[in-house]
Every structure is written in C-alpha cells, then in structure tokens.
Amino acid sequence: MALRWSSEFFTAMEHRDLQANAMAVDSTGTYVLLAGRRYIAIKDLDDVDPDNVRKFPRQSKYDVGVAEWNPTSYHNELCVISCNQRLEVLTWRMGELIQTHSLRAHTRVITDLNWHRFDPNLLASCSADTFIHIWDMRDARRPALSLSAIAEASQVQWNRISPNFLATTHDGDVKLWDQRKGSAPMQYIAAHLSKIHGLDWSPHSETQLTTSSQDSTVKFFDVCNARRAEFVLTTNAPVWRARYTPFGNGLVTVVVPQLRRGETSLHLWNYTNRSSPVHTFIGHRDVVLEFEWRRQRPGDSDYQLVTWSKDQTLLVWRIEPYLQKLCGHDPEEVRADELESDVMETASEASAVITQPLQQEFSLLNVLISNLEVNKMDYFKRFCSVTATANNCVVNLNVSFPNMYPNGVAPVFQIAPGSKVKESVASQLLQTITQTAQQRVAKNRTCLEPCLRQFVAVLEQLTNDPSDSNRSQHRPILESAEMVGSFNDACVPFPRTSGAKFGSVGTLVCFGQSLRHRRGNAKVDATTPRALSALGSNKFGYKINNGHNLPSYFLHKHRHRSKYHHKTIVQKSVITVYDVSGLLAESRQLAEQYVLDDSVSRICKLNSEAAASIERWDLVQAWTLAELAVASQQEEEDMQWSKHPFGYQLIESLISHYAKQSDLQMAAMLSCLYGKGQEELNSKKTSQCLASSQQLTRGKRLLKNSSPYHTIPPADVVAEGWVFPLLRTVRSNSLDNFPLEEKHAPVPQKYQCSKQFEYYKLAYAEMLHRWGLLYNRAEVLKFLCTPAEAHKGVEFLIDCQHCLKPVKNNACPNCKKLAFNCVICHISVRGSSNFCLVCGHGGHTQHMERWFSRNKICPSGCGCNCLIETAGIFS
Incomplete structure (x- = not known):
C-alpha cells in the first residue's frame, strides 16, 4: 500500500x-x-x-x-x-x-x-x-x-x-x-x-x-x-x-x-x-x-x-x-570527496572530450595482479587508488592523471595515509614507478598497468628479509636482473583464451576456457604469459569422428590426478560452431539453383524463378530489371535498353548496390551478365567489326594467351593498351579485401568498375568452392575476363610428329597440324593425354589407363616398362 x-x-x-x-x-x-x-x-x-x-x-x-x-x-x-x-x-x-x-x-x-x-x-x-x-x-x-x-x-x-x-x-x-x-x-x-x-x-x-x-x-x-x-x-x-x-x-x-x-x-x-x-x-x-x-x-x-x-x-x-x-541514501554518511563532486564535475566537463583514452585504459586494466587491490578508478576525476601488500608491509598509492596524459605528461604518484612501510622504501618506490611512467609517456603510451606491476615487484624486493647476507650484498644487481625479467613482457598481449570468428560459408566459431579452469586461475602470476601453455594443461582441440569434424560442439578432455587421490578430473574446452547463414544475404539454396546459360534472357528468367521459390522478392525485381537492361530484344521494338547508354549504367548501379549491402552472391552474378549482354548485342555486327585485317590481327593477339573458356569479348579485357591485372583467389570473400589502388599503371576511370566486377566473381567462386558446388564455381570462372597467369615451374613439351619442333599445345604452331597421335587408337589427341617420360610414347588418358591396368609394357612395342621407369625418375 x-x-x-x-x-x-x-x-x-x-x-x-x-x-x-x-x-x-x-x-x-x-x-x-x-x-x-x-x-x-x-x-x-x-x-x-x-x-x-x-x-x-x-x-x-x-x-x-x-x-x-x-x-x-x-x-x-x-x-x-x-x-x-x-x-x-x-x-x-x-x-x-x-x-x-x-x-x-x-x-x-x-x-x-x-x-x-x-x-x-x-x-x-x-x-x-x-x-x-x-x-x-x-x-x-x-x-x-x-x-x-x-x-x-x-x-x-x-x-x-x-x-x-x-x-x-x-x-x-x-x-x-x-x-x-x-x-x-x-x-x-x-x-x-x-x-x-x-x-x-x-x-x-x-x-x-x-x-x-x-x-x-x-x-x-x-x-x-x-x-x-x-x-x-x-x-x-x-x-x-x-x-x-x-x-x-x-x-x-x-x-x-x-x-x-x-x-x-x-x-x-x-x-x-x-x-x-x-x-x-x-x-x-x-x-x-x-x-x-x-x-x-x-x-x-x-x-x-x-x-x-x-x-x-x-x-x-x-x-x-x-x-x-x-531510497537507500543517507546524507550524513556522504564522504568528504563526494561533497566536493560539484567542483570536480565542473572540471571534468571541460575535459570530458579527452577522457576516452583513460576510460579505455581503466577498462582494460588487469585487476588480478597478485598482491595488489584496486580500490577506486574514476576516469571523470582522473584518479586511481590501489593498495599493495608484501611481507607484512602495506602501501596505499594514489595516482592522478593530468589532462594531457598520456601525451608526454606522466601521472602523479603519491603514497597515501595508512601505509605501513619505511620512508626510504616509499621514496624508492615512487622514484622507480615515476621513471617507468616517464619512459612510457615520452612515446605517448599509457603506463598504469606497467607501473602497478613494477610497484608490486619492487615492494616485494625491498621488503625481503635482510638476514640473508648474500641477498643484501647483491641486492642492486639482483633487483635490476629481476626487474628486466618481470617487466619486459609488460606490453605482451595476454593469450587469447576466448574469441569468435566468422567463416566464409555462414558459420560462426566461438571458443572459451572451461569454467573449472577459470575458477582455478583466480590468481595469476605477476608476469604476462607468452603462450597458452603458460595457463596450464587446459588446451583447446577438436574431437574427430570418422575423419570429420563434429557439426556443433568439440570437446577436448584433459585428465589430472591428485597426489593423494586417484580421482580423474575431466576438463572440457568447448568450441561451438553456429550456423548464421540465416543472417546473411548469400544463400546456398540460390547458389544451387542459379544458372549461367548462353542467353541473358534465359539466365534472368530462371534466376528470377529461383529467387521467387525462396520468397526473395527483392531479387526477383532485380533479375527482371537486369533482363530489361541487358538482354537484346526484337528489332521492331522502338526502344532497346541494352543499346541505350543508360542500360549498362543501370546494371553498374545494381552491382554497386548489392556490393554495399554485402550481398556478394548477387553482385557476382550480375557482374557475369555485364559482359554477357554486350556479347549478345554485338553478335549481329561481328562480321562488320572484324572486317578489317587490323581489327582481326589485334583480336588474335589478345586471344593468344587467353583461356578457351573465356566468353567475354576482348574489348572488356584490353583498353588503350592497359590490361587488367590477374586477381588471385583469396581465402576470404570479404569485399574489404578488394585492392582499391593499383600500384602499377593507373586504371582508366571507365574500366575501374570492371576490375571490381572481376573481384566479385573470384570471391563468389571461392564461396562456391567452400560449399562444394564445383560445377557452379566453374561456370562463374568462365566469365572471368582477365588473362591467364603465365605458368611458373616445370613444364613438359613434346615434339611435333610432322616437323619435330617443340609443341606446348595439341596443335603445332609451325606446321599447323595436330602434333601427335595416340599409340593405341592412332587418332590425333585433342583432350587429356599422358606420356611416358622415358620412351615418350603415350595417348589419350583413358586409353592409357585401361592399357596399364592389365599390362606393364609400353603399348607401342618398344619394350619400355613405363610405370616402373617413370616412378624411378621421380624417386
């Protein structure tokens, strides 16, 4: 009531x-x-x-x-x-x-x-x-x-x-x-x-x-x-x-x-x-x-x-x-420093903009330093108070941070009342940590945690039992040596005992320490561990089942036996793999249904139906718009968007939109259409475009080193003497990896977007590879318009059977004939082939495989034991 x-x-x-x-x-x-x-x-x-x-x-x-x-x-x-x-x-x-x-x-x-x-x-x-x-x-x-x-x-x-x-x-x-x-x-x-x-x-x-x-x-x-x-x-x-x-x-x-x-x-x-x-x-x-x-x-x-x-x-x-x-507040018990909070607040408001580095330093401070207790941290008042205990000595330390800290200005250290330590020890403590702070802020670095670690370690050293004559005699040397060992690792990051990482195919992997291990390590050593092994025997690992990783939880067990009891304690480090594909724009179901056919109209219609099957109506509209903008239409129509300059600008805008929305799948698929539509548009004018011998010669030169699977016309590859650099497949499909600046020749402005489109295709191909959709990946790679990378490494050549000149491909560039025949069917070899490195005989891969599954001697009758001889060369 x-x-x-x-x-x-x-x-x-x-x-x-x-x-x-x-x-x-x-x-x-x-x-x-x-x-x-x-x-x-x-x-x-x-x-x-x-x-x-x-x-x-x-x-x-x-x-x-x-x-x-x-x-x-x-x-x-x-x-x-x-x-x-x-x-x-x-x-x-x-x-x-x-x-x-x-x-x-x-x-x-x-x-x-x-x-x-x-x-x-x-x-x-x-x-x-x-x-x-x-x-x-x-x-x-x-x-x-x-x-x-x-x-x-x-x-x-x-x-x-x-x-x-x-x-x-x-x-x-x-x-x-x-x-x-x-x-x-x-x-x-x-x-x-x-x-x-x-x-x-x-x-x-x-x-x-x-x-x-x-x-x-x-x-x-x-x-x-x-x-x-x-x-x-x-x-x-x-x-x-x-x-x-x-x-x-x-x-x-x-x-x-x-x-x-x-x-x-x-x-x-x-x-x-x-x-x-x-x-x-x-x-x-x-x-x-x-x-x-x-x-x-x-x-x-x-x-x-x-x-x-x-x-x-x-x-x-x-x-x-x-x-x-x-309401739980007693004004009579308000401390003196809180009564002065109005004055401190006025000062803090004037400097509030520069308090953020100090707030971050306070939040990252390791409060589990042995023999040290943090009493108060107030980044508005720019103040910190700690208490250190060692060998029955208690030292209260107050730290005040000037407004310019850590930009060349060190904090002010004071020994607070209530400390139980000799004056000489207190003086040496202040001198040591002040020197450390000045060395840090001279490089605009924060210094609170290194100073506190050094504060505790020096206090322990100065308050050791003086009855040990050897220790007293060599104290300065020992102090300097121990301090070097204690504080060299002050800036070494603590080993990552927990974390999360997104995979490239809709997975989120999280790991962390076991609850028992965290409780057992309530007190840590004064020095920063340099590896996970320093944290104890609790490590992370995977539990493998039939050669495959478990889909959700991986448990790695460690057994420890106590000295007096043979009780087995099992610690578990849990690694959890979450399926977050529902939060991402890319869809494996769409990747399985998407097609890249010969006709742009057919591509857009089938892909629109695929998007409608999973109720992605936004993609249905995009594919319909892409068909209007790119696909070639009937001659009797008054307006053909694929011939209009705005048509391809619209496709570029669509690609850029989906790239900004991190929908790599849609950006890559539309990038494949970007050159495909232009190819269909120019199909009726091919004879006119290639009528002159100069154009024909230039086309042959450009196609000389290209893959036979490249279906993009050369005009998209080379412009004004500039060739797109080959973009290597990366292990991450993030659009952040795209190189925005070219270190070599400058890229013409009108071809800059094509360079981006190439990256979208490569990144999407990598995603398809991780999904195991190898056929779909090969279809996307066919739309790359970059020239093939020059081969680097050992390469085997054959001699043409007609002119005896070295040949790299099936057709001899010297005599214009097929370079070799199969020794089994005696038909010219046009596809995959295998040859013996000793006798040089060979032919179609399927024919050679079928022969050597039942025989050991070369089918040409030369008497060479091809399998053994070839294996001997590699061994």
Whole structure:
C-alpha cells in the first residue's frame, strides 16, 4: 500500500496564459524554461516572486513537443525546443532569449531530443520518420550523423557515463547505438509487447537502463545480458515516464497523461523493494507533463524536484533526508570527496572530450595482479587508488592523471595515509614507478598497468628479509636482473583464451576456457604469459569422428590426478560452431539453383524463378530489371535498353548496390551478365567489326594467351593498351579485401568498375568452392575476363610428329597440324593425354589407363616398362 502523504513544496506558481506543454531546467538549477504555442517563458527558481517571469512571444500553429537545456557548463546558455519537424536552438544571455539555429532534416514530427552530456556541441533527435539525427552545433546546416532505424523512433537518450553510446525506443523495442559505428545498432532489446513511453540510463552504471511502457510496467535491463529484464516494477496504470533519482536506489514515475486524466501524482520508488512506492507527491490538479531534478547546491543535503502540470502550475518539491533514506541514501554518511563532486564535475566537463583514452585504459586494466587491490578508478576525476601488500608491509598509492596524459605528461604518484612501510622504501618506490611512467609517456603510451606491476615487484624486493647476507650484498644487481625479467613482457598481449570468428560459408566459431579452469586461475602470476601453455594443461582441440569434424560442439578432455587421490578430473574446452547463414544475404539454396546459360534472357528468367521459390522478392525485381537492361530484344521494338547508354549504367548501379549491402552472391552474378549482354548485342555486327585485317590481327593477339573458356569479348579485357591485372583467389570473400589502388599503371576511370566486377566473381567462386558446388564455381570462372597467369615451374613439351619442333599445345604452331597421335587408337589427341617420360610414347588418358591396368609394357612395342621407369625418375 502506497504512503499517500501530503507532500510539501516550497515554490508554487501558476501561469495559465502560457499554455506551455514542455519544461526544462538548466544545468545550474537556476532557470526553468516553459514553452508553448504562444509563449516561451524563463523563470528564475531562486526568485521568490512567482509573478516575476520573462515571457517571449512566439507565433506557431504547432505545439512545442520537447524542450531541454544543454547539461554542460561550457554551453549552459543553450536550450532547444522541438516544433513539429523543426528544432529551434535558443540562447539565454543577458536576460534575452535569442534563436541561434533552426535545424531542419526530419520529414515527420520530432518525438524526442537529448543533449550529449560530455560534448557540449552534440544534440540527438528522433522522429516518426524513423531517423535519429546527431547534430553538431559547430556546423548546424545538416546532421553530422544520421542513424536509420526502419521503425518509428519515440525516445532517444545518450548514455550518462559512456560518451559514445545512445539508446532509442521503437514501439516496444530498444536499440543501442555506438556513434562511432553508425551503420547499424550494436544491440537490439525486445523489451515490451506494448509501446515504450519512457527511457532512462542509470547515472551510476553505464550498462543499466530502464524502460516504462503502456503495459503498466517499468523494466530494468543490463545491456550486457539483455535477453530478459533484471527485474520488473509493476504499477496499476500505463507509465509515462520513469527516471532514476540522483541519489540512492530511487525511481520517480508518472502515469500516461492521455489515458489517466484523473491521476495527478508522482510516485517515488526504491527499486530494490518494488512492492509499493515509498512516497507519493500530491499537489497538482491535472496530469504531470514533465519533471526534472534541480542541481543540488554545495553544502545542501536536500534534493529538489521540479514538476510542470497540465494545469499550468509549476511546483518545486524538497526531497528531505528522511525520503532519501527510504531510497537507500543517507546524507550524513556522504564522504568528504563526494561533497566536493560539484567542483570536480565542473572540471571534468571541460575535459570530458579527452577522457576516452583513460576510460579505455581503466577498462582494460588487469585487476588480478597478485598482491595488489584496486580500490577506486574514476576516469571523470582522473584518479586511481590501489593498495599493495608484501611481507607484512602495506602501501596505499594514489595516482592522478593530468589532462594531457598520456601525451608526454606522466601521472602523479603519491603514497597515501595508512601505509605501513619505511620512508626510504616509499621514496624508492615512487622514484622507480615515476621513471617507468616517464619512459612510457615520452612515446605517448599509457603506463598504469606497467607501473602497478613494477610497484608490486619492487615492494616485494625491498621488503625481503635482510638476514640473508648474500641477498643484501647483491641486492642492486639482483633487483635490476629481476626487474628486466618481470617487466619486459609488460606490453605482451595476454593469450587469447576466448574469441569468435566468422567463416566464409555462414558459420560462426566461438571458443572459451572451461569454467573449472577459470575458477582455478583466480590468481595469476605477476608476469604476462607468452603462450597458452603458460595457463596450464587446459588446451583447446577438436574431437574427430570418422575423419570429420563434429557439426556443433568439440570437446577436448584433459585428465589430472591428485597426489593423494586417484580421482580423474575431466576438463572440457568447448568450441561451438553456429550456423548464421540465416543472417546473411548469400544463400546456398540460390547458389544451387542459379544458372549461367548462353542467353541473358534465359539466365534472368530462371534466376528470377529461383529467387521467387525462396520468397526473395527483392531479387526477383532485380533479375527482371537486369533482363530489361541487358538482354537484346526484337528489332521492331522502338526502344532497346541494352543499346541505350543508360542500360549498362543501370546494371553498374545494381552491382554497386548489392556490393554495399554485402550481398556478394548477387553482385557476382550480375557482374557475369555485364559482359554477357554486350556479347549478345554485338553478335549481329561481328562480321562488320572484324572486317578489317587490323581489327582481326589485334583480336588474335589478345586471344593468344587467353583461356578457351573465356566468353567475354576482348574489348572488356584490353583498353588503350592497359590490361587488367590477374586477381588471385583469396581465402576470404570479404569485399574489404578488394585492392582499391593499383600500384602499377593507373586504371582508366571507365574500366575501374570492371576490375571490381572481376573481384566479385573470384570471391563468389571461392564461396562456391567452400560449399562444394564445383560445377557452379566453374561456370562463374568462365566469365572471368582477365588473362591467364603465365605458368611458373616445370613444364613438359613434346615434339611435333610432322616437323619435330617443340609443341606446348595439341596443335603445332609451325606446321599447323595436330602434333601427335595416340599409340593405341592412332587418332590425333585433342583432350587429356599422358606420356611416358622415358620412351615418350603415350595417348589419350583413358586409353592409357585401361592399357596399364592389365599390362606393364609400353603399348607401342618398344619394350619400355613405363610405370616402373617413370616412378624411378621421380624417386
């Protein structure tokens, strides 16, 4: 049962003429902005006169949707409001409110906006047009980055701790984005079955967020494991907003205004005990439209909540210490450094842009260094505190990082109070780690982990028992030798004990250490292992069954026997192979059905039917369009797209589109049609094109070293004396491997696309090879227009039986006759053949194989034992 107390508010004002439906409080907690269709008002919250309000008229037929002040101290004079499809950026300075920017990019109504909490120039907005735009105030002409979400976006909010992450809501789903990788969301959370009205990141954890929904619940998620909510808070009405309190484990909720007109209160919850609200704020006569927390003043133990209602009443509530205790926060136990957080926050906001390297260093720090305990790491305050213990000595070390670290500026090390160590030892510790830090930052390298490792090792060496005379006598030499061995590997990466790798045919291979092994290695050695063998006997391997790899799980067993018990312990390292082909654009089923026939029309029709059989209607349209653009048509038609210059430009655009979508299969198949259609188009004019002897001679020269399977005309191979370089088959079908720059002769612009098409064909052929579709692979390779690579290695030649000149192929280029006959059937050999390396006799491969399956002597009657003699040469 909720405690419905008569809450007290120390400020109340009513202004019905404003008709405002949006409210925002500035970062200093001094001013509140109220925005509506007729006015924008600014009120000083410290002014006790409720009528002292600055009003600025505005004329618009649209209501203001959202308003927000810039949360940073650098641009705390900026505020922004949304009006239909437009964002208006306003500047509050010297008692005047001036519009400085009008941001236009959305095509439908803007649903939410949010300033970046660390970069004062960044603003995110979302709209019903499915786009999330990120604006940079330094160049507000267009969005700096646009994220496409497909579904309507209703909420957007930057992470309160990590500067690159933001979250958006779409109906009942949440998408998480990284502004450094804006092409697609990095994570997707199916949060609710009903629409999400509110979204809020935790101010204490970068991975925690809450969602409030039409289904009358508030769900708490950890984005590191977002398959299900960590816990759910259930209310008796749809929840409009749910936001964390700046203290303890509190949460404030309001109901949906459009659906619950009679509910005018706010509820304060302790989300660790979700049975009922700990407090209810009663005072408004109509639904609450917006609420925000006012910044706490230094030395004040109370927090203040500012609310604006549909009754055009502004209330400021004082959250006294007893309410804070109900949410798990005791102001009397606040430490001195937290009381100074306002000053530190102001300094950190000014340098927030350069905190990212320090944050990364903290996140990658190995906290399992022996004899070392990490007490605190705060990259906003740029501070770290650790404790090292060795030989009954305890040393507390504080590390402060200047703003320019690690660019030539070393951190500052201090021995903190509470340390139990001699002054001489403390002095030598500081001298050693400071020298190490300076050597690292001189090369613009981070130095925290190497310094901490050296800090522990030197402490152990300096506090050893001095009764060992030999140790004391040679301590300097031993120290230097041991330090070299301890810290040479400080930068050696830790062996990869887990990971994931995509295969080229729709597989994802994941591996990791066994649970028993991870528990057994809670404490690691001070030196970095250089190989997996240093981690113990637990290794990875494959379990083979009948000569084939198992399709899903591979278990490698290791047995260990203890000293006193003959108990066998089996450890398993699991390697999992997932089938992710359903997530990729390429399809093996389509690869089996696709054809590359002699007729472009037939190719397009059959491939269109294949795409329709698996309901890929987008590919059906592409194949239909390709047939219109490439295939030759009837002479009586007025328009033939294959003859029109736009026809082949359209095919190039299609190929480029599917390549950008990472659909290598479709890009390669259309690349095969690119030259095929031109070949059909020119088939009727072949006699005219080859009438002159010069053209005929040039054609022979170009075809001299080409494969007989090349069906692309020479015009696609050679242009203006430039020949496409042979693209070697690579072991990866990623389009990232395509060489964009040619190191040798420059490629003519009009033939650059053909070079890309060759790569698509080769990469797709490699994919078909991995699928085992060898016939389909051979069909694709026939469409390569690059010349064959010159043979490198041993090559066997024969002498023509007519002119006795060396011959490389079946036909003699000297006498123009077939070079040799089969010794069994006495017919000229045109295909596959085999010959004895000793006597030189041979013939058709099938005839020779059938002969030597029953005989040992050469069929010519020369008496040579061909099989044995030839084997003797190779042995």
